[in-house]
Amino acid sequence: xxxxxxxxxxxxxxxxxxxxxxxxxxxxxxxxxxxxxxxxxxxxxxxxxxxxxxxxxxxxxxxxxxxxxxxxxxxxxxxxxxxxxxxxxxxxxxxxxxxxxxxxxxxxxxxxxxxxxxxxxxxxxxxxxxxxxxxxxxxxxxxxxxxxxxxxxxxxxxxxxxxxxxxxxxxxxxxxxxxxxxxxx
Ligand SMILES: CC(C)(COP(=O)(O)OP(=O)(O)OC[C@H]1O[C@@H](n2cnc3c(N)ncnc32)[C@H](O)[C@@H]1OP(=O)(O)O)[C@@H](O)C(=O)NCCC(=O)NCCS
Numbered sequence: 001x002x003x004x005x006x007x008x009x010x011x012x013x014x015x016x017x018x019x020x021x022x023x024x025x026x027x028x029x030x031x032x033x034x035x036x037x038x039x040x041x042x043x044x045x046x047x048x049x050x051x052x053x054x055x056x057x058x059x060x061x062x063x064x065x066x067x068x069x070x071x072x073x074x075x076x077x078x079x080x081x082x083x084x085x086x087x088x089x090x091x092x093x094x095x096x097x098x099x100x101x102x103x104x105x106x107x108x109x110x111x112x113x114x115x116x117x118x119x120x121x122x123x124x125x126x127x128x129x130x131x132x133x134x135x136x137x138x139x140x141x142x143x144x145x146x147x148x149x150x151x152x153x154x155x156x157x158x159x160x161x162x163x164x165x166x167x168x169x170x171x172x173x174x175x176x177x178x179x180x181x182x183x184x185x
Contacts, residue, residue, distance in 0.1 A: 003071035003095070004069070004070060004071050006132075006133070008068070008071065008132055008133070009128060009132060012076065012124045012125070012128060013081075014120045014121065016080065016081055016082070016120060017078055017080060017081060017117060017120055018078075018079045018080075019076035019077070019078055019079075019090070019121060019124060020076055020077050021065070021068050022060075022064035022065050022068065022075055022076070022077060023061065023065055026061050026077060027055075027057035027058030027060065027061045027062075028054060028057070028058070029086040030057050030060075030061065030086055030089065031054045031057040033085075033087055033111075034048070034107070034109075036109065036110065037107075037110040038051065040110045041107055042171065043146075044142070044143050044146050044149070045107060046171060049171040061077075071095060072095060073091065073092060073093055073094070073095065074091050074092040074095065075089060075090070075092070075093065076089065076090060076121075077089055078117065078118075078121050080117075087108060087112040088106065088107050088109055088112065088118065088121075089106065089107055090104065090106035090118065090121045090125060091104070091105065091125070092104060092125065092133075094139075099136060100133065100136045101136055101138070101139065102129050102133060102135055102138050102139070103139040103140070103141065104122055104139070104140050106121070106122065106149075106152070113148070119152050119155050119156065122152055122156055123156060125138075126138060126183065126185070129185060130185045135185045136184070136185060137183065137184050138182070139180060139181065139182050139183075140153040140156075140158055140181045140182075141178050141179065141180050141181070142178070142181075143170075143179075144163060144176075144177040144178070144179045150179060150181065158181035158183045159181065159183070160179065160180075160181055161180045161181065161182045162179075163177050164177065164178045165177045
């Protein structure tokens with residue numbers, strides 16, 4: 001089936017969080033937590049290295065809105081249900097529809113880490129992949145130095161599958177080894 005015909009929910013609800021598909025004019029909501037977390041994000045996310053800018057964030061959410069429609073990437077803004085504040089992003093950053101395999105990516109505002117929010121958000125993604133997307137496998141990949149990211153995969157029951165050594169260079173020119181975690185669904 002053409003992936004564009006597959007229903008993917010625009011909104012996911014968890015006990016503490018709301019996950020909403022990126023929409024035009026929400027760039028400013030993401031800009032605030034991202035800019036405040038720039039140093040931490042830049043450790044592992046290349047797009048944050050040269051700074052975080054409001055107009056780039058708005059361009060990003062508009063492109064992501066289109067990518068969601070095309071089913072190329074399925075990313076969501078994460079809001080806290082208590083106060084509606086935006087605290088980060090997660091979603092399927094790579095969709096292999098032919099074999100129904102999906103890769104999860106994420107970032108969280110530094111002030112919101114340590115509460116289990118991202119694990120909770122990713123659990124909702126796993127359930128969505130199993131049901132709406134009829135996934136066969138879900139993948140999380142991260143820099144081997146990114147223990148917080150690896151811990152999310154492990155908490156969700158993903159298995160460590162191996163490390164791709166010297167996969168790329170980081171922003172400082174140092175080699176990055178990438179660990180892969182997989183969940184057969
Ligand atoms: C990766 C990242 C999202 C992890 O954030 P995090 O807060 O550690 O992850 P969670 O929100 O799932 O919270 C887990 C932490 O909350 C604690 N916690 C508290 N209540 C919890 C609950 N109800 N359920 C689960 N964990 C809970 C856990 O013990 C854990 O803390 P610990 O690592 O000290 O043991 C964050 O570090 C980040 O955005 N980093 C920068 C961007 C990045 O690296 N992205 C990934 C690229 S691959």
